[in-house]
Amino acid sequence: MNTARSSPRVLVVDDEADLRELLEITLLKMGLDVDSAENLAQARALLAQHEYALVLTDMRLPDGLGLELVREVSAAFRNTPIAVVTAYGSTDNAVVALKAGAFDYISKPVALDQLRLMVQSALRLNAPASETHSAPAPPSRLRGESAVIQALRAQIARLARSMAPIAITGESGSGKELAAREVHALGSRASKPFIAVNCGAIPEALMEAEFFGYRKGAFTGASDERDGFFQAANGGTLMLDEVADLPLAMQVKLLRAIQERRVRKIGATVEEPVDVRIISATHKNLEKLVDEGHFRQDLFYRLNVIELALPPLRERLDDLGVLTDAILERLGTFDQKVRLGPGVLEALRGYSFPGNVRELENILERALAFANDGVIEVRDLALKGAKLADTPPGYVPPPQDVEGMDAPAWVKSPQAAAAAITATYDGGNTINSTNAMPSPAADVPHVQMPPLPVLDILPSNLPEYLAMVEREIILRALAQTQYNRTQAASLLGISFRQLRYQMQKLNIQEPES
Ligand SMILES: Nc1ncnc2c1ncn2[C@@H]1O[C@H](COP(=O)(O)OP(=O)(O)OP(=O)(O)O)[C@@H](O)[C@H]1O
Numbered sequence: 001m002n003t004a005r006s007s008p009r010v011l012v013v014d015d016e017a018d019l020r021e022l023l024e025i026t027l028l029k030m031g032l033d034v035d036s037a038e039n040l041a042q043a044r045a046l047l048a049q050h051e052y053a054l055v056l057t058d059m060r061l062p063d064g065l066g067l068e069l070v071r072e073v074s075a076a077f078r079n080t081p082i083a084v085v086t087a088y089g090s091t092d093n094a095v096v097a098l099k100a101g102a103f104d105y106i107s108k109p110v111a112l113d114q115l116r117l118m119v120q121s122a123l124r125l126n127a128p129a130s131e132t133h134s135a136p137a138p139p140s141r142l143r144g145e146s147a148v149i150q151a152l153r154a155q156i157a158r159l160a161r162s163m164a165p166i167a168i169t170g171e172s173g174s175g176k177e178l179a180a181r182e183v184h185a186l187g188s189r190a191s192k193p194f195i196a197v198n199c200g201a202i203p204e205a206l207m208e209a210e211f212f213g214y215r216k217g218a219f220t221g222a223s224d225e226r227d228g229f230f231q232a233a234n235g236g237t238l239m240l241d242e243v244a245d246l247p248l249a250m251q252v253k254l255l256r257a258i259q260e261r262r263v264r265k266i267g268a269t270v271e272e273p274v275d276v277r278i279i280s281a282t283h284k285n286l287e288k289l290v291d292e293g294h295f296r297q298d299l300f301y302r303l304n305v306i307e308l309a310l311p312p313l314r315e316r317l318d319d320l321g322v323l324t325d326a327i328l329e330r331l332g333t334f335d336q337k338v339r340l341g342p343g344v345l346e347a348l349r350g351y352s353f354p355g356n357v358r359e360l361e362n363i364l365e366r367a368l369a370f371a372n373d374g375v376i377e378v379r380d381l382a383l384k385g386a387k388l389a390d391t392p393p394g395y396v397p398p399p400q401d402v403e404g405m406d407a408p409a410w411v412k413s414p415q416a417a418a419a420a421i422t423a424t425y426d427g428g429n430t431i432n433s434t435n436a437m438p439s440p441a442a443d444v445p446h447v448q449m450p451p452l453p454v455l456d457i458l459p460s461n462l463p464e465y466l467a468m469v470e471r472e473i474i475l476r477a478l479a480q481t482q483y484n485r486t487q488a489a490s491l492l493g494i495s496f497r498q499l500r501y502q503m504q505k506l507n508i509q510e511p512e513s
């Protein structure tokens with residue numbers, strides 16, 4: 001900007017004098033310079049004269065639609081975010097404006113707290129860029145040189161500058177979460193939290209409390225006030241992962257929160273404003289779920305403003321080299337670099353990667369365990385069809401260990417899984433809440449309903465005690481399956497995603513091998 005020391009300048013476009021005045025006063029109080037226009041013609045004239053840090057326009061103007069201005073500004077003044085003021089309840093306008101390139105929208109009657117949040121977020125957009133002007137952009141974490149990945153990176157860079165909800169689709173392990181993190185990291189919200197929530201793993205009864213938080217005493221066990229995901233992500237980004245798994249009742253509440261940009265803690269009397277960018281992701285076909293009545297059309301419409309589709313790895317095998325190099329670099333240690341032996345890349349090229357990049361990571365990580373001197377050979381890959389005869393004890397073939405992939409049939413059947421386990425009961429293992437691992441290969445018999453432990457004393461904090469018990473059980477299942485989470489989940493009769501969620505929640509980490 002050429003006027004370095006002066007305040008950022010904002011253009012307000014509205015034909016209603018009252019509203020224009022309210023917006024002007026609020027913005028002036030925020031220390032901004034304000035110009036105003038009553039129609040598109042005046043707005044265009046002002047845009048030609050000044051550089052604006054933000055344009056705020058009404059949708060209906062005497063000489064046309066605010067939408068026209070949205071299109072013009074986002075095409076001709078790429079550094080100027082433009083937001084629209086929409087009539088109350090007109091979801092359609094907001095979504096159309098966001099699709100046309102609006103940075104954000106605010107609905108009438110304009111809530112001043114929300115207006116301030118929006119303006120601050122718009123002003124942050126250009127601030128970091130000018131400070132770090134000469135510094136080169138950090139390399140994207142989304143690796144790959146294929147045309148589709150390059151286009152994706154460009155799209156992410158554009159989307160990072162707006163508030164528009166993004167719906168990310170793609171097969172399991174294709175990089176949906178990575179893409180969401182990238183959108184967050186490149187935008188004005190980067191310094192604020194990024195919270196990813198696995199919607200499929202939260203027990204339905206806890207959902208409202210998890211999303212919106214609760215007040216002290218709101219229900220039995222609510223001994224302290226607690227924030228939910230929305231408050232935790234305030235100012236930042238909330239990723240609704242596996243959004244297709246949201247129960248219908250929760251979909252209604254989420255839609256409201258997203259539309260109103262306000263949430264109410266359980267037990268609270270007032271709502272609080274939240275400034276959260278929503279990114280959703282799923283590997284399911286949401287449109288189909290809408291048709292079948294399992295997903296609400298209105299929420300779908302709200303979430304699906306901009307689509308970001310991640311291609312499966314098998315459709316961009318040209319990226320294998322770059323991806324493999326990046327993974328090997330990470331797997332190597334200070335004194336040992338990991339390399340691929342002859343023919344390995346070709347062998348990988350012949351594979352279809354149902355578990356995508358994550359499966360590639362798993363295959364290489366596992367292969368490294370069998371490799372000599374850090375050189376991975378074709379036989380170490382144990383790809384489908386490869387001989388597993390020389391497998392050392394404890395080895396589990398990769399496809400069953402791929403996160404998010406459907407486990408093979410035998411893992412899904414608890415009986416079969418139990419039969420595959422030698423039952424030797426380790427009676428000495430007592431429950432403890434430390435981070436210590438339970439003794440590793442102690443296989444415990446596996447029944448649907450083991451007897452309840454008989455307690456001589458009662459816990460004074462039941463939730464904490466139950467968490468401790470749960471932690472212990474999960475650690476045992478993990479130890480028993482050599483940390484194969486697909487198998488451990490199956491042992492415990494829960495989904496892979498539930499296990500992953502509980503592990504995150506209980507802070508159970510895989511041991512560094
Ligand atoms: N283009 C890429 N470059 C580098 N690493 C990648 C890329 N895509 C994915 N990965 C890596 O692959 C793994 C899986 O990615 P991510 O968790 O984002 O996938 P996902 O689509 O969210 O999977 P799921 O459907 O199981 O939730 C991560 O370790 C991620 O860092």
Ligand SMILES: [Mg+2]
Binds near residue numbers: 176177241
């Ligand atoms: Mg994911």
